[in-house]
Amino acid sequence: MKSINLKLKNNPYPIIFSNNDKDLIKSFKSFVPEKKVFVISDSNVAPLYLKKIEGFLKKEKFIVQAYVFKAGEQSKNLKTLSDIYNYALKVGVDRKFTVVALGGGVVGDTAGFFAATYMRGIKLVQVPTSLLAMVDSSVGGKTGVNVEGGKNIAGAFYQPKFVYINTDFLKTLDCQNIKNGMGEIVKYAVTFSKDFYNKLNKIFDKAVVTQKDFDEIVYQCCKFKADIVKRDEKEVSGVRELLNFGHTFAHALETITEYKKFFHGEAVAIGMLFVANLAEKIKFCTEKTKNEIYKIVENAGFCAKLGLKKTDTKKLLELMKKDKKSISKTVRFVLPKQTGKAVFGVEIKDNIILKTIEDFLK
Ligand SMILES: NC(=O)c1ccc[n+]([C@@H]2O[C@H](COP(=O)([O-])OP(=O)(O)OC[C@H]3O[C@@H](n4cnc5c(N)ncnc54)[C@H](O)[C@@H]3O)[C@@H](O)[C@H]2O)c1
Structure with missing residues (x-):
């Protein structure tokens, strides 16, 4: 396991690099002591990885809720965000929950903005699965969605508690x-x-x-x-x-x-x-x-x-x-x-x- 500490004044956090699932569990146990997570993913990534990650966390007695939206840039909008707010309320996601963005940049940006705004802000973890998300969008705290007038217009700077990068995810990513x-x-x-x-x-x-x-x-x-x-x-x-x-x-x-x-x-x-x-x-x-x-x-x-x-x-x-x-x-x-x-x-x-x-x- 390697890590980089992003030494921000107010929100320092580590970017953790590991291809060993034990480190994923370890990271969640130390950064999410409340043991409540709300995983947000998309329709391509969820069938490949959601069950596995849910399984790991449940085994450690985490309460896990999950929301999956249709993959693609077209989903990065206020409608998706509104659907997530309503679903989260329905299944009892409260301020003790941590949002886990499991996916590429679209998931990271949307889930990140959700975390920044749901009940005035709840904790966020980024688990990037695309190459672009690993090298760019999961790090740095830019979150947001598109509106009709333009890209990333509704958004916030909102830093995660940690970023977890496992390049094994790239094995299923297309050329x-x-x-x-x-x-x-x-x-x-x-x-x-x-x-x-x-x-x-x-x-x-x-x-x-x-x-x-x-x-x-x-x-x-x-x-x-x-x-x-x-x-x-x-x-x-x-x-x-x-x-x-x-x-x-x-x-x-x-x-x-x-x-x-x-x-x-x-x-x-x-x-x-x-x-x-x-x-x-x-x-x-x-x-x-x-x-x-x-x-x-x-x-x-x-x-x-x-x-x-x-x-x-x-x-x-x-x-x-x-x-x-x-x-x-x-x-x-x-x-x-x-x-x-x-x-x-x-x-x-x-x-x-x-x-x-x-x-x-x-
Ligand atoms: N926040 C930032 O700082 C920042 C920086 C750069 C880009 N972005 C945003 O990121 C988005 C683009 O990100 P992207 O290229 O990751 O797009 P994306 O999230 O749409 O992912 C690309 C495709 O790959 C699929 N996918 C992701 N991981 C996979 C895996 N491991 N196996 C199989 N399929 C997988 C997704 O379902 C999707 O179909 C844009 O919305 C852009 O605005 C944000």
Whole structure:
């Protein structure tokens, strides 16, 4: 068992890494002494893992209630949340219960927001089962659901009591969702560490990524994330923006293609290539850095072909301006300075963005 302590001032907590179920039980026994849990999961994850986890906990005399909703981003909404509140009330979930988010980022965000708001807040544990949730969404306390007007609009910062990561869950995750997580993993390398960049490239050069590789990768990414969250828990100082490397373009791309053409990880990968081009254009980074970013993105199996029309250029810019992370009239980007070192809050003028998009779409 390994762990990382996320040393937040008010809510410090460990991220526990173990593939041994005994550690899962041990963690629950020490962090949930009330022995009452409300597991929230989705229709893909629950049939695979809910019974097993329920069984472990019941054996230790835990009272277990569970709620399962339909898998997918479409469920991350206020209706699902309302259904969970009502179900929880019906089965007697009280303030002594701890919510367990068992699933990917959709479950983590929804269950997290439920925990933050049910009876003014009850305890939360994150048990991520997708690669993206392991390396990103389960750590850092961002919770929330989508509303018609936009993604993650109703939400709260709400930290869990602990995060439990077991990479065995990845054995049942499909390739597309592995790739989604890979987009974020490459992001960490390009943003934070040349050493990790080199290590990842070596891993990608092999025929298969082994479970041991995943163990190392997931641990390393959680370290990067924990470090940033510790420095800027509620995205106040701006440091947390670094985690959005490639995301401003990615969100615009996802919106313009109505979330039908690219998976999030792919959009992030393309977004990283875009900012590499932007940074090179304004001489913020060298051509070598741009090429290094291309190398790892392609090595990870992403394709840089967009298939968009020239007429989409202006629309992409408009969408980037609307991105909720833009606080001024010019768009702020996280740009690569070198491989493994990015800078946040770089404001770029519209004409430069437009020219870069045009060249990028060629
Ligand atoms: N809170 C944050 O900081 C943060 C950060 C990044 C992303 N997110 C959010 O995370 C969500 C995306 O997360 P995601 O990619 O995990 O999506 P997801 O939760 O929809 O999971 C992807 C798919 O994999 C399935 N799945 C999960 N684990 C599985 C397993 N072990 N075996 C088989 N199937 C499994 C799910 O049922 C789902 O069909 C988005 O809503 C995004 O906004 C949040």
